Amino acid sequence: MQEFIYSSLPSRVVFGRGSLAALGREIELLGAGRVLVLSTPGHGDQAQAAADSLGARAAGVFAGAVMHVPAEIARAAGDEARRLHADCTLAMGGGSTIGLAKAVALDLGLPILAVPTTYAGSEMTPIYGITEAGAKKTGRDARVLPRTVIYDPDLTLGLPAGLSVTSGMNAIAHAAEGLYARDGNPIMSLMAEEGIRALAQALPAIQRRPGEIEARDAALYGAWLCGTVLGNVGMALHHKLCHVLGGTFNLPHAETHTVVLPHAIAFNAQAAPEAMQRIRRALGIEGSASAAAGLFDLARDHGAPVALKDIGDITEADMAKAADLVVGAPYWNPRPIDAAQRAGIHRLLLDAYHGNRPA
Numbered sequence: 001m002q003e004f005i006y007s008s009l010p011s012r013v014v015f016g017r018g019s020l021a022a023l024g025r026e027i028e029l030l031g032a033g034r035v036l037v038l039s040t041p042g043h044g045d046q047a048q049a050a051a052d053s054l055g056a057r058a059a060g061v062f063a064g065a066v067m068h069v070p071a072e073i074a075r076a077a078g079d080e081a082r083r084l085h086a087d088c089t090l091a092m093g094g095g096s097t098i099g100l101a102k103a104v105a106l107d108l109g110l111p112i113l114a115v116p117t118t119y120a121g122s123e124m125t126p127i128y129g130i131t132e133a134g135a136k137k138t139g140r141d142a143r144v145l146p147r148t149v150i151y152d153p154d155l156t157l158g159l160p161a162g163l164s165v166t167s168g169m170n171a172i173a174h175a176a177e178g179l180y181a182r183d184g185n186p187i188m189s190l191m192a193e194e195g196i197r198a199l200a201q202a203l204p205a206i207q208r209r210p211g212e213i214e215a216r217d218a219a220l221y222g223a224w225l226c227g228t229v230l231g232n233v234g235m236a237l238h239h240k241l242c243h244v245l246g247g248t249f250n251l252p253h254a255e256t257h258t259v260v261l262p263h264a265i266a267f268n269a270q271a272a273p274e275a276m277q278r279i280r281r282a283l284g285i286e287g288s289a290s291a292a293a294g295l296f297d298l299a300r301d302h303g304a305p306v307a308l309k310d311i312g313d314i315t316e317a318d319m320a321k322a323a324d325l326v327v328g329a330p331y332w333n334p335r336p337i338d339a340a341q342r343a344g345i346h347r348l349l350l351d352a353y354h355g356n357r358p359a
């Protein structure tokens with residue numbers, strides 16, 4: 001057995017169909033009396049309904065969350081929280097909304113109650129990301145970890161099939177990198193493998209029938225596990241690539257993870273054989289396909305994009321700039337990233353750009 005250190009993060013999870021009904025009780029347990037409800041612009045009505053259900057404990061609604069948390073939006077939400085004398089935020093939505101709550105927590109120390117409606121996993125992590133002047137800055141801070149998370153699969157029934165698959169792949173990416181994290185441990189590996197298995201089984205069912213609650217339930221369970229892994233152990237090359245592509249080239253988050261993951265896994269395959277075995281097992285691969293090819297097939301066969309050129313305003317020439325940014329400030333990786341790897345990273349990005357299936 002490898003040597004390891006295991007410490008768990010303090011958060012309370014309420015899971016199950018209809019669990020949003022426990023919102024009032026959970027806010028009361030947090031001792032909050034002036035809750036600012038956050039959402040994206042498209043979900044202002046849902047946020048308002050949650051605020052209405054809280055009655056006098058609600059201070060207001062800020063429905064301005066935007067992907068990758070632009071710094072000016074974070075400042076505007078913080079100003080609104082100050083103006084309303086908020087003592088807590090309720091983040092109802094995907095990673096963008098939860099990310100905005102985290103930016104407010106970083107600024108004002110307000111506790112977060114998160115109600116995730118995608119599979120991105122941010123609700124289980126003390127990781128924040130804020131984008132300013134074309135660069136995404138990420139960090140870890142205990143203040144941004146949501147205190148309470150309500151997982152209600154009913155709220156995910158309206159998530160379109162396409163976004164469900166890419167968001168699920170985003171979650172799978174957290175677990176896949178957790179399997180070879182520098183600070184990995186056996187508990188996180190168990191969670192990672194189970195999280196990938198749950199999502200790999202649920203996503204095809206959701207794509208066939210987006211309204212099937214059993215599959216939604218399993219996907220949210222998988223997202224919880226994968227998010228927990230991301231929160232507890234370090235990220236590596238795959239996340240670095242996605243942070244550069246999202247922060248600098250404004251590519252959509254979940255789609256970028258979906259396209260890049262097979263290529264990052266292929267790049268790391270020889271350096272992390274046990275992780276590859278676990279990913280293959282979790283994906284249910286019986287033949288000779290690699291973990292990387294299995295992930296590519298899971299995305300391609302269920303309607304998700306597999307090429308960067310198809311998901312945003314980005315050119316083949318941008319891949320060289322992205323490679324420079326990744327190599328210039330790398331995250332730890334099982335296959336170390338230094339200047340000598342630049343050509344390999346550039347090749348990886350070109351494969352992702354064109355949507356080539358990894359061997």
Ligand SMILES: NC(=O)c1ccc[n+]([C@@H]2O[C@H](COP(=O)([O-])OP(=O)(O)OC[C@H]3O[C@@H](n4cnc5c(N)ncnc54)[C@H](O)[C@@H]3O)[C@@H](O)[C@H]2O)c1
Binds near residue numbers: 253254
């Ligand atoms: N810090 C972390 O640990 C962490 C982890 C994962 C992702 N993130 C961040 O999260 C962001 C991406 O989050 P995301 O992929 O969840 O996307 P998102 O939150 O931007 O949501 C995507 C779109 O789907 C809509 N939506 C959300 N839930 C819905 C539902 N149930 N039904 C219908 N529509 C719904 C949203 O309104 C939005 O328009 C990125 O900024 C990323 O960096 C952070």
Ligand SMILES: O=C(O)CCC(=O)CC(=O)O
Binds near residue numbers: 128170239243
């Ligand atoms: O933008 C953030 O909040 C960081 C995102 C992160 O670390 C996980 C991810 O890329 O999905």
